[in-house]
Amino acid sequence: MKYPKLRELKEAVKAILVGPYTSAFPKKPFTPHPNFRGQYKFNEEKCVGCLACEEVCPAHAIAHKDVVEGSRGTRTMLHYSDTCIFCGTCEAACIADHQGIKTSLEWELSFFDRKKESFETIKKELQLCEICGVTIGCKDHLKWIAEKIGELTYSSPTLYQARLQNLGVIDENLQSVLKDKGRADRIKILCAPCRRETTLTTK
Ligand code: SF4
Numbered sequence: 793m794k795y796p797k798l799r800e801l802k803e804a805v806k807a808i809l810v811g812p813y814t815s816a817f818p819k820k821p822f823t824p825h826p827n828f829r830g831q832y833k834f835n836e837e838k839c840v841g842c843l844a845c846e847e848v849c850p851a852h853a854i855a856h857k858d859v860v861e862g863s864r865g866t867r868t869m870l871h872y873s874d875t876c877i878f879c880g881t882c883e884a885a886c887i888a889d890h891q892g893i894k895t896s897l898e899w900e901l902s903f904f905d906r907k908k909e910s911f912e913t914i915k916k917e918l919q920l921c922e923i924c925g926v927t928i929g930c931k932d933h934l935k936w937i938a939e940k941i942g943e944l945t946y947s948s949p950t951l952y953q954a955r956l957q958n959l960g961v962i963d964e965n966l967q968s969v970l971k972d973k974g975r976a977d978r979i980k981i982l983c984a985p986c987r988r989e990t991t992l993t994t995k
């Protein structure tokens with residue numbers, strides 16, 4: 793007859809006294825370890841809509857959709873939980889101090905309708921060119937750039953105008969002064985081709 797080893801005996805006694813190692817799920821809700829790498833989620837407040845995460849995602853689990861209606865535009869950021877491989881590259885590349893998209897403790901990812909439930913979305917407001925209406929980027933991204941480069945912001949009319957708009961201070965006076973000389977377009981929020989054209993054209 794073989795006798796149990798001491799270690800096994802110790803574990804058996806411990807299991808009787810402290811109970812099983814496994815959790816009582818689904819009887820009781822399961823809380824993962826704090827270091828668990830679960831569902832990646834956007835933070836709408838922190839994300840600036842720069843698309844760096846979409847660029848680096850190896851599984852193409854991040855996408856965006858821009859919709860422009862009249863003079864307003866919205867960028868919808870999408871994260872697909874069914875294709876995400878939980879690699880963390882998006883969080884590492886996020887320019888918003890790695891806070892725009894982050895892992896969470898969410899582990900229950902099952903769903904019934906893949907078309908409706910396999911992704912999460914956030915929305916960001918777009919900044920459009922004031923002449924041609926093309927998308928320049930997200931308003932929050934322009935604000936982020938302006939804050940990063942500090943006073944250099946004043947070397948770019950697009951950046952400082954976007955910053956002033958963001959602060960709710962729009963220098964109408966400056967625009968009307970330049971309007972008299974036919975150069976009002978110089979101080980608008982413009983895409984690169986329109987900026988080039990307004991800078992080089994002498995009217
Ligand atoms: S964790 Fe990896 S696969 Fe998932 S969205 Fe981020 S970069 Fe893409």
Ligand code: SF4
Nearest residue numbers: 839840842845886892
């Ligand atoms: S701020 Fe971060 S989460 Fe938002 S689009 Fe840029 S990289 Fe992605």
